[in-house]
Amino acid sequence: MKYVDMSREQLLEQQEALKAEYSAFAAKGHKLDMSRGKPSPEQLELSAGLLDAVDSSTDFAAAAEVDVRNYGGLEGIEGARRILGHMMGIPASNVIALNNSSLKIMYDLVAHAMTHGIMGSTPWAKLDTVKFLCPSPGYDRHFSVCEHFGIEMVTVPMGEDGPDMDMIEELVSSDESVKGIWCVPQYSNPQGYVYSDETVARFAALKPAASDFRIFWDNAYVIHHLYEDHPTVANIKDACDAAGNPDIYYEFASTSKITFAGAGISGVGASDANIADIKKFIFFSMICPDKINQLRHAIFFAEEGSLEAHMRKHAGLIRPKFEMVEGILSEQIGELGIGTWTSPRGGYFICFDGLPGTAKRIVELAADAGVKMTGAGAMYPYKRDPEDKTIRIAPTYPSVEDLRNAAELFSICVKLASIEKLLEA
Amino acid sequence: MKYVDMSREQLLEQQEALKAEYSAFAAKGHKLDMSRGKPSPEQLELSAGLLDAVDSSTDFAAAAEVDVRNYGGLEGIEGARRILGHMMGIPASNVIALNNSSLKIMYDLVAHAMTHGIMGSTPWAKLDTVKFLCPSPGYDRHFSVCEHFGIEMVTVPMGEDGPDMDMIEELVSSDESVKGIWCVPQYSNPQGYVYSDETVARFAALKPAASDFRIFWDNAYVIHHLYEDHPTVANIKDACDAAGNPDIYYEFASTSKITFAGAGISGVGASDANIADIKKFIFFSMICPDKINQLRHAIFFAEEGSLEAHMRKHAGLIRPKFEMVEGILSEQIGELGIGTWTSPRGGYFICFDGLPGTAKRIVELAADAGVKMTGAGAMYPYKRDPEDKTIRIAPTYPSVEDLRNAAELFSICVKLASIEKLLEA
Numbered sequence: 132m133k134y135v136d137m138s139r140e141q142l143l144e145q146q147e148a149l150k151a152e153y154s155a156f157a158a159k160g161h162k163l164d165m166s167r168g169k170p171s172p173e174q175l176e177l178s179a180g181l182l183d184a185v186d187s188s189t190d191f192a193a194a195a196e197v198d199v200r201n202y203g204g205l206e207g208i209e210g211a212r213r214i215l216g217h218m219m220g221i222p223a224s225n226v227i228a229l230n231n232s233s234l235k236i237m238y239d240l241v242a243h244a245m246t247h248g249i250m251g252s253t254p255w256a257k258l259d260t261v262k263f264l265c266p267s268p269g270y271d272r273h274f275s276v277c278e279h280f281g282i283e284m285v286t287v288p289m290g291e292d293g294p295d296m297d298m299i300e301e302l303v304s305s306d307e308s309v310k311g312i313w314c315v316p317q318y319s320n321p322q323g324y325v326y327s328d329e330t331v332a333r334f335a336a337l338k339p340a341a342s343d344f345r346i347f348w349d350n351a352y353v354i355h356h357l358y359e360d361h362p363t364v365a366n367i368k369d370a371c372d373a374a375g376n377p378d379i380y381y382e383f384a385s386t387s388k389i390t391f392a393g394a395g396i397s398g399v400g401a402s403d404a405n406i407a408d409i410k411k412f413i414f415f416s417m418i419c420p421d422k423i424n425q426l427r428h429a430i431f432f433a434e435e436g437s438l439e440a441h442m443r444k445h446a447g448l449i450r451p452k453f454e455m456v457e458g459i460l461s462e463q464i465g466e467l468g469i470g471t472w473t474s475p476r477g478g479y480f481i482c483f484d485g486l487p488g489t490a491k492r493i494v495e496l497a498a499d500a501g502v503k504m505t506g507a508g509a510m511y512p513y514k515r516d517p518e519d520k521t522i523r524i525a526p527t528y529p530s531v532e533d534l535r536n537a538a539e540l541f542s543i544c545v546k547l548a549s550i551e552k553l554l555e556a
Numbered sequence: 557m558k559y560v561d562m563s564r565e566q567l568l569e570q571q572e573a574l575k576a577e578y579s580a581f582a583a584k585g586h587k588l589d590m591s592r593g594k595p596s597p598e599q600l601e602l603s604a605g606l607l608d609a610v611d612s613s614t615d616f617a618a619a620a621e622v623d624v625r626n627y628g629g630l631e632g633i634e635g636a637r638r639i640l641g642h643m644m645g646i647p648a649s650n651v652i653a654l655n656n657s658s659l660k661i662m663y664d665l666v667a668h669a670m671t672h673g674i675m676g677s678t679p680w681a682k683l684d685t686v687k688f689l690c691p692s693p694g695y696d697r698h699f700s701v702c703e704h705f706g707i708e709m710v711t712v713p714m715g716e717d718g719p720d721m722d723m724i725e726e727l728v729s730s731d732e733s734v735k736g737i738w739c740v741p742q743y744s745n746p747q748g749y750v751y752s753d754e755t756v757a758r759f760a761a762l763k764p765a766a767s768d769f770r771i772f773w774d775n776a777y778v779i780h781h782l783y784e785d786h787p788t789v790a791n792i793k794d795a796c797d798a799a800g801n802p803d804i805y806y807e808f809a810s811t812s813k814i815t816f817a818g819a820g821i822s823g824v825g826a827s828d829a830n831i832a833d834i835k836k837f838i839f840f841s842m843i844c845p846d847k848i849n850q851l852r853h854a855i856f857f858a859e860e861g862s863l864e865a866h867m868r869k870h871a872g873l874i875r876p877k878f879e880m881v882e883g884i885l886s887e888q889i890g891e892l893g894i895g896t897w898t899s900p901r902g903g904y905f906i907c908f909d910g911l912p913g914t915a916k917r918i919v920e921l922a923a924d925a926g927v928k929m930t931g932a933g934a935m936y937p938y939k940r941d942p943e944d945k946t947i948r949i950a951p952t953y954p955s956v957e958d959l960r961n962a963a964e965l966f967s968i969c970v971k972l973a974s975i976e977k978l979l980e981a
Contacts, residue, residue, distance in 0.1 A: 167627065175625040179612035182848075186611065187604035200600045200816040202592065230655050231846045238841035246670050246681060246705065256671060256681050272843075279840040280671065391625040394848035415704040416663035418697075421656045421846065423607075423819035 133468035161501035163537040168479035178390040184430040199422035210429025221400035233385040233397035252343035264312035266294035268510030273313040284512035293330035307340040318352035321523035323475020335370035352478040361476040463542035469549035496544035558893035586926035588962040593904035603815040609855040624847035635854025646825035658810040658822035677768035689737035691719035693935030698738040709937035718755035743777035746948035747907040748900020760795035771805040777903040786901040888967035894974035921969035
């Protein structure tokens with residue numbers, strides 16, 4: 132029976148029972164965390180071999196085109212550019228391979244555009260208004276970059292095929308202050324949606340009012356499939372080249388959730404002209420990235436198909452966690468009409484939508500009982516979820532046992548918050 | 557006999573003999589490089605053990621306060637902060653340990669000041685004029701950062717005790733647009749001078765007109781001694797704290813020339829208030845630095861005194877190179893009155909001053925005969941050496957045999973260029 136169909140008395144009765152369950156859980160003193168998209172220790176173990184890929188016996192004269200231990204090679208070594216290019220479907224020559232954080236590359240590109248513009252355009256800091264389109268719910272750290280630089284964020288609704296392209300086409304073509312859009316096209320954060328071919332084609336065909344408009348194509352989960360049978364986002368480079376729009380995108384990828392979250396490699400893929408523009412400014416900031424770590428990755432993934440085989444091991448570890456959370460949600464609240472959630476085929480998150488006006492309360496209840504969730508609202512620009520209903524669930528890090536407890540408690544919190552909300556009405 | 561005392565005929569006679577020597581050298585088809593401060597392959601071998609410090613058998617639960625393989629720890633791990641702090645004479649808690657490039661940290665701090673100011677000051681990009689003082693000859697990559705951001709560079713003369721403090725005190729206290737100064741206080745690049753205690757005390761006691769003035773104290777060679785008997789620069793943190801000026805400096809250090817030039821760790825040391833200000837903005841740019849590489853360094857240098865012992869091995873390899881270059885210069889041109897050079901007790905460079913108007917020609921002659929030198933002028937703001945006389949010699953990278961050839965040829969080029977200049981007069 133749906134909560135909405137229950138009488139006040141029935142709801143109060145449910146509430147009492149739930150409060151008891153909640154208190155019993157809280158009394159156990161759990162400290163569980165479903166807040167961040169972190170690999171579990173077991174996943175990190177999958178890359179133990181990476182740590183042995185380079186050691187004191189390595190023949191550095193033969194290992195790469197330069198001595199990776201010394202200065203030089205601003206754009207990274209060929210082997211690293213090849214891996215990242217392979218992930219993105221972009222030739223190595225169109226990839227710059229850098230250090231461990233793709234977020235840092237995105238931040239640096241925005242920072243550079245603020246002070247210098249892009250390819251000689253007016254520095255964004257000199258403009259009255261700079262806007263980024265933000266498909267939402269989306270990735271909080273993308274939005275934080277905008278907030279940090281005073282870039283106005285325009286929320287664009289997300290659907291299963293990607294963001295609202297009508298709205299994007301309209302805004303991008305009519306407003307010169309729209310300089311960028313954040314996209315996580317394969318397994319969007321937090322829904323796990325995959326942009327459809329039509330969406331990608333429409334992105335590639337955009338006619339921006341601003342010459343320095345860029346699509347920030349953050350392909351963070353490009354090969355992070357949970358199932359063999361999965362959708363695949365179309366290649367943005369090919370689409371943009373075909374549309375005669377080769378410079379409109381920057382694509383990003385990293386091995387943070389492939390090898391080590393704290394010590395992977397990351398890179399940016401782009402057109403020849405963009406790569407030249409980027410190299411010109413990163414020259415001023417450093418002599419070279421950490422090429423030894425790049426070599427580790429090049430060696431660890433030297434064999435064809437090894438990257439994909441490695442990702443299947445990840446899937447083997449985290450697929451059961453996704454399925455367990457979805458199973459518990461179905462079992463606990465599936466029939467109650469108080470929430471829906473996504474069933475991603477890959478990526479790192481499940482997106483939960485509760486009744487309007489319950490998200491903050493759910494997160495608060497969970498926290499008080501020892502389960503940390505991503506802050507409600509974090510998935511929206513300015514941390515403002517207009518309906519206060521979206522919660523991001525990150526199932527990868529906790530152990531199966533912890534995750535079971537966390538998901539059970541989460542379900543209790545959803546029920547409690549929903550009843551509170553319904554009783555208010 | 558000094559060239560200046562020679563008759564025209566004597567000079568022409570010398571020139572003829574030198575031209576023959578030069579041609580004979582050029583005919584050998586050498587490709588030698590005394591241009592950049594790179595460690596030699598033998599120096600890189602000294603840190604081979606670093607590559608084995610972390611491997612698949614490492615117990616990550618016990619190795620550091622966090623699992624270095626995963627996300628987290630924006631300011632770096634304790635072990636890395638301790639090493640960098642030890643080098644700088646700053647507590648670990650006042651150090652942020654980041655990735656491989658201290659230049660990148662400096663660049664990011666300037667970039668951030670451009671868009672956000674420092675501790676809430678007006679963003680530098682919003683000011684009509686921003687100036688940095690540039691003790692010169694100095695490090696070309698410092699000057700490039702200024703040039704990139706359109707920061708006006710003011711040349712300050714360098715002496716054996718450091719830069720001209722009278723001039724600095726005057727400019728810093730009277731001109732609010734003076735926002736920074738580049739310093740390499742221990743073994744200055746390129747002279748190898750060590751700032752005197754008085755210089756450091758006067759830096760610490762500066763009374764800047766601008767609240768967001770910072771001393772960029774790039775202590776790149778802080779422990780890079782060639783001799784046991786060496787001068788040591790005073791501790792800038794202690795001096796600034798004592799002078800009641802705790803926020804006036806940022807100090808930088810890295811292991812680029814200790815372990816691997818392309819894969820070391822680096823960090824910034826500063827007051828509590830500066831560290832808080834820096835952490836606040838780097839939060840927006842990344843989740844964490846590469847903590848596995850930090851752990852490698854923490855393990856490799858865990859034993860007290862190991863860092864110093866390691867540096868003595870470097871000195872053992874490069875001191876003979878410095879001494880050979882100085883020896884050849886003395887032998888070849890010591891009596892000719894056409895050049896002087898520094899005799900550093902540490903660092904990576906020897907600074908050569910030829911007759912005014914000869915530096916470009918010397919570098920050109922050397923290049924044409926197969927010996928690459930740092931571009932003449934590079935050690936000055938805007939690459940403009942006012943007297944065209946300074947050349948940076950980087951003796952570390954070439955083999956002893958190559959270096960001998962390069963130094964011999966360099967001496968020939970100095971003599972040739974000097975004679976050309978004297979014959980012009």
